[in-house]
Amino acid sequence: MTQTFNETLGESQLECKDLGYAYSGTNFIFKDISIKTYADELVAIVGPSGTGKSTFLRVLASLIPSTAGHAFLNNVEMKDPSSQISLVHQSIATFPWMTALDNVKIVLRNKVKDDEATEIAKKMIALVGLNGHEDAYPKEMSGGMRQRIAIARALAASPTIMLMDEPFVHLDELTANSLRAEIYSIVFNPENTLKSVILVSHNLHEVVQLADRVYVMGGTPARIVNEIKIDLPRPRSEEDPLFYEYVKTLYKELMPKESVG
Amino acid sequence: MELITIILATLASLSRVLMLILISIVSGWILSYVAVKNRKFENIYISFVNIFESIPVIGFLPIVLVIFISGLGGTLGVEIAADFLVFDAIVWNIWIGQYQAFKTIPQHLIEVSENYNFGWWGKMKNLYIPFSYPRVSSDIFPSFADALFYIMVSEVFSVGITAYKVFGIGTLIVQATSTGDLTSIYECLGVLAVGVVVITLAFGSFSKHAIAKYGLNTSIEIKRHIGYWRPHIRKWSKDVIPTPRVSKYATKMKMGTENIQTAVTKVRTSRSFEKIGKYIGTGIAWMFLIFIGYSSINVILSVPHSQWAIYLAQTPNLLYQMGVDYIRVIVVTIVSFVFAVSLGYYLANHKKASTISLPIIQTISAFPAPAYFPLIFAATAPLFLHNLSSVETELYVMLLCFLGTFYYVFFGFWVGVRAIPTEFLEVTQNYKIGFFTKMRRIILPATFPYLVTGLSSTINSAWGGLAVGEFWPNIYGNQTLQVHTGMMKVISKGLANGDMGIAAWTSLLFAIVVGVYSIVFTRNLMDLARKKYVIEEGIYAA
Numbered sequence: 010m011t012q013t014f015n016e017t018l019g020e021s022q023l024e025c026k027d028l029g030y031a032y033s034g035t036n037f038i039f040k041d042i043s044i045k046t047y048a049d050e051l052v053a054i055v056g057p058s059g060t061g062k063s064t065f066l067r068v069l070a071s072l073i074p075s076t077a078g079h080a081f082l083n084n085v086e087m088k089d090p091s092s093q094i095s096l097v098h099q100s101i102a103t104f105p106w107m108t109a110l111d112n113v114k115i116v117l118r119n120k121v122k123d124d125e126a127t128e129i130a131k132k133m134i135a136l137v138g139l140n141g142h143e144d145a146y147p148k149e150m151s152g153g154m155r156q157r158i159a160i161a162r163a164l165a166a167s168p169t170i171m172l173m174d175e176p177f178v179h180l181d182e183l184t185a186n187s188l189r190a191e192i193y194s195i196v197f198n199p200e201n202t203l204k205s206v207i208l209v210s211h212n213l214h215e216v217v218q219l220a221d222r223v224y225v226m227g228g229t230p231a232r233i234v235n236e237i238k239i240d241l242p243r244p245r246s247e248e249d250p251l252f253y254e255y256v257k258t259l260y261k262e263l264m265p266k267e268s269v270g
Numbered sequence: 271m272e273l274i275t276i277i278l279a280t281l282a283s284l285s286r287v288l289m290l291i292l293i294s295i296v297s298g299w300i301l302s303y304v305a306v307k308n309r310k311f312e313n314i315y316i317s318f319v320n321i322f323e324s325i326p327v328i329g330f331l332p333i334v335l336v337i338f339i340s341g342l343g344g345t346l347g348v349e350i351a352a353d354f355l356v357f358d359a360i361v362w363n364i365w366i367g368q369y370q371a372f373k374t375i376p377q378h379l380i381e382v383s384e385n386y387n388f389g390w391w392g393k394m395k396n397l398y399i400p401f402s403y404p405r406v407s408s409d410i411f412p413s414f415a416d417a418l419f420y421i422m423v424s425e426v427f428s429v430g431i432t433a434y435k436v437f438g439i440g441t442l443i444v445q446a447t448s449t450g451d452l453t454s455i456y457e458c459l460g461v462l463a464v465g466v467v468v469i470t471l472a473f474g475s476f477s478k479h480a481i482a483k484y485g486l487n488t489s490i491e492i493k494r495h496i497g498y499w500r501p502h503i504r505k506w507s508k509d510v511i512p513t514p515r516v517s518k519y520a521t522k523m524k525m526g527t528e529n530i531q532t533a534v535t536k537v538r539t540s541r542s543f544e545k546i547g548k549y550i551g552t553g554i555a556w557m558f559l560i561f562i563g564y565s566s567i568n569v570i571l572s573v574p575h576s577q578w579a580i581y582l583a584q585t586p587n588l589l590y591q592m593g594v595d596y597i598r599v600i601v602v603t604i605v606s607f608v609f610a611v612s613l614g615y616y617l618a619n620h621k622k623a624s625t626i627s628l629p630i631i632q633t634i635s636a637f638p639a640p641a642y643f644p645l646i647f648a649a650t651a652p653l654f655l656h657n658l659s660s661v662e663t664e665l666y667v668m669l670l671c672f673l674g675t676f677y678y679v680f681f682g683f684w685v686g687v688r689a690i691p692t693e694f695l696e697v698t699q700n701y702k703i704g705f706f707t708k709m710r711r712i713i714l715p716a717t718f719p720y721l722v723t724g725l726s727s728t729i730n731s732a733w734g735g736l737a738v739g740e741f742w743p744n745i746y747g748n749q750t751l752q753v754h755t756g757m758m759k760v761i762s763k764g765l766a767n768g769d770m771g772i773a774a775w776t777s778l779l780f781a782i783v784v785g786v787y788s789i790v791f792t793r794n795l796m797d798l799a800r801k802k803y804v805i806e807e808g809i810y811a812a
């Protein structure tokens with residue numbers, strides 16, 4: 010295991026070539042998208058609302074079939090959904106009749122022994138900071154807690170790639186901030202198998218805070234119109250003037266498209 | 271038989287059914303609204319509906335006969351009696367569905383409607399009624415099928431030697447089967463099939479539209495009217511019905527105290543509307559009670575004292591016969607359930623197969639089993655070359671039950687699966703959750719509320735199937751299909767022999783058992799479904 014780990018380190022993890030998707034016929038939502046992620050990298054995607062970011066993540070996870078192009082995980086073409094690529098939805102989806110623990114365990118059932126499943130699930134719940142809430146039902150939890158459960162569930166499936174669609178958008182600013190501060194260490198914790206994360210977000214501060222690289226999506230059909238590397242040391246601080254420069258750059262990237270659309 | 275007569279009879283029967291469906295829907299909206307607002311009424315209403323839903327049409331015959339036939343008499347009496355029987359076949363299912371839809375409106379939507387003072391009619395129009403569309407659209411279908419299932423029982427009924435009948439396709443089919451007139455049977459079935467297909471297609475497209483547009487975030491695409499009609503419809507709705515917008519009231523209210531005053535009056539009038547609604551509801555509840563009381567007393571009075579002793583003595587035996595029927599119902603229900611869930615799951619995962627087979631299943635399901643069952647019987651029974659053994663008779667009766675019932679669980683399950691928000695299905699795909707885990711922990715719980723209603727409808731119609739099948743004189747020509755033991759046979763036979771007393775007494779016993787059962791069992795199951803298994807609540811979205 011460690012052998013392969015070392016071998017793949019630094020190589021591209023998830024890659025897509027000329028990916029395109031059309032809901033019907035030839036009306037492409039997005040087209041010709043080619044991106045790559047590397048190990049231990051958090052890549053952000055920004056773009057105006059309705060560009061097709063959520064759709065793009067669904068195609069990357071093979072939850073809906075691409076209309077054009079190919080996606081690869083470790084150079085193997087992806088055709089079917091796989092728990093190697095976990096999607097955390099824009100709207101938080103937790104099963105109302107399952108406790109937090111069961112919501113996480115559901116991805117492990119019949120794959121590992123029950124004891125082991127419980128153990129892994131508990132570990133992941135602890136990782137997202139919810140220990141003590143294992144027996145709570147979603148209804149008894151706040152939006153932020155439910156989102157952590159969804160993240161714990163995604164992590165429990167031992168994915169290589171995690172796709173996060175606006176994961177903090179339903180949370181209040183305080184909760185979002187603390188979760189943002191934790192998320193980087195959570196996802197790149199050596200306790201889990203995760204190699205890279207793709208984060209879709211509207212919040213440019215969040216993007217500059219978390220991302221190593223940013224793809225800007227825009228146009229109709231949407232394409233990648235720019236790629237920006239965020240070269241800031243971690244932990245990053247909003248006070249840092251350079252931080253602000255990056256936010257401004259991204260803002261400019263999005264400006265013209267938003268005034269047109 | 272003349273073809274034109276057959277066509278007219280079909281039109282008569284179908285319009286009778288459609289009218290009564292419409293009446294059920296409109297009255298159901300009002301009653302359900304009152305029920306969700308008024309605790310006392312809710313309790314009475316739900317118990318009543320549950321009990322009545324569980325009593326097959328034939329159980330009402332004694333009451334109906336006493337009231338409408340001997341009370342009113344004449345053609346009108348017979349027509350109302352027939353309408354009442356059809357109404358009984360369709361209404362409960364629709365009412366329960368509407369009530370459940372109203373009960374499951376998400377709190378935040380209710381709060382919005384309270385917040386902006388929609389008023390009674392505004393709330394109905396903008397929230398309650400639209401929210402119930404998916405349920406209503408999926409419930410009218412089984413109701414329609416149920417009404418047709420009983421079409422032959424409700425259009426023709428005989429007591430002793432007197433036969434009562436109204437003009438309709440059910441009457442014609444009964445005539446044709448009892449004389450063994452094959453050509454006429456085929457003609458009747460053919461014309462009826464055309465009508466059923468047309469109506470089924472209409473219901474189907476309404477239902478698809480309703481679920482896509484009014485359901486919460488499901489994977490079904492919203493179909494829009496495109497092309498020629500669209501602008502016209504728009505224009506028409508703008509010109510003819512100018513819809514007041516909430517924002518208009520909001521700006522008005524900013525303008526001064528005077529307008530706030532009007533707004534307050536508006537709220538008051540809406541409250542008084544609600545009060546009127548409550549009175550209507552209570553009034554209807556009382557009408558029910560009086561109706562039941564009156565008819566029970568009538569039936570009781572029509573029975574001589576000495577007879578009561580006989581009925582009481584027979585009661586243990588009747589309970590035993592009821593037990594036998596319960597076993598039949600359980601077997602049919604289990605078979606239907608397993609079949610429905612397997613088929614539903616398969617179709618949900620095979621889009622192509624489902625687009626072809628669903629309309630077919632739907633059409634067949636609306637086609638009354640008792641109408642074509644004699645043909646199946648006539649074609650297969652002679653193959654046994656001897657008088658039917660009791661096991662073979664059982665098989666026929668169960669087949670009839672199954673043909674009339676399995677659709678309810680099937681469509682319940684189907685609608686439930688379709689209502690699962692896309693995100694959840696994606697979760698199961700994403701993490702490759704295995705078949706059994708998916709079934710047991712996700713699909714079955716998510717469809718649980720739909721399954722509960724589907725199953726209770728199946729159980730109820732299984733009783734209906736028994737009512738028709740356990741004792742069926744002249745099923746084809748002069749052959750009679752009858753079981754050895756069964757409560758429904760006692761009732762049907764009692765009616766056929768003009769022994770109303772035993773039929774009424776057995777119906778009453780049955781009603782009591784069903785009532786107790788529904789209070790201790792069905793209601794709790796429904797409550798559980800409502801509280802815990804509402805998958806729509808699992809999505810936390812802005």
Ligand SMILES: Nc1ncnc2c1ncn2[C@@H]1O[C@H](COP(=O)(O)OP(=O)(O)OP(=O)(O)O)[C@@H](O)[C@H]1O
Pocket residue numbers: 032038056057058059060061062063064065099491
């Ligand atoms: N089921 C569907 N059928 C047809 N078109 C759809 C469907 N779902 C989404 N779309 C269209 O696809 C486009 C992209 O939607 P998507 O949800 O991917 O956007 P997004 O970039 O994630 O937006 P947001 O930032 O608001 O979440 C939108 O223009 C939308 O109208």
Ligand SMILES: [Mg+2]
Pocket residue numbers: 062063064099174
């Ligand atoms: Mg999105």
